[in-house]
Amino acid sequence: MIGVLVLLPLLALAAAAVLAMVSVKRSTLQITADGVEYRNYPQATQTVPLARGGGFEETVAVGNFSGLRPATAVLVLTDGSRPAGTQHERTGRRRRCRRPQRARRRAPRPRLTRH
Numbered sequence: 001m002i003g004v005l006v007l008l009p010l011l012a013l014a015a016a017a018v019l020a021m022v023s024v025k026r027s028t029l030q031i032t033a034d035g036v037e038y039r040n041y042p043q044a045t046q047t048v049p050l051a052r053g054g055g056f057e058e059t060v061a062v063g064n065f066s067g068l069r070p071a072t073a074v075l076v077l078t079d080g081s082r083p084a085g086t087q088h089e090r091t092g093r094r095r096r097c098r099r100p101q102r103a104r105r106r107a108p109r110p111r112l113t114r115h
Contacts, residue, residue: 024070036075046083054078 026041035049056073063069074082 038075048075048077048083052077054080 023041026039028037028039028045030037031050035047036053037045037047039045054076057076059072059074061067061069061072076082
């Protein structure tokens with residue numbers, strides 16, 4: 001029983017790590033005569049014309065396993081924006097948030113005083 005309680009979370013973490021590595025390995029970036037072609041797996045390939053591409057900015061790795069994250073960069077357009085990378089940014093539709101929302105701080109309750 002204890003083996004299941006220990007192995008099950010480890011197997012889930014290993015599966016998530018393998019899926020993350022597959023996603024990174026299948027993502028591509030190429031600079032061609034047409035422009036900058038990039039693919040964030042599993043999304044389709046997108047092309048940004050060279051005239052709109054301003055450059056790349058290095059992303060900062062954060063978190064507990066930041067040392068395991070490969071070096072990445074973000075494409076910045078000439079107007080300072082970034083190309084829409086997620087589905088809801090392209091279509092305008094939002095998906096349900098996967099992360100739990102932070103609890104909002106409540107205003108302090110007034111103290112009752114005796115008169």
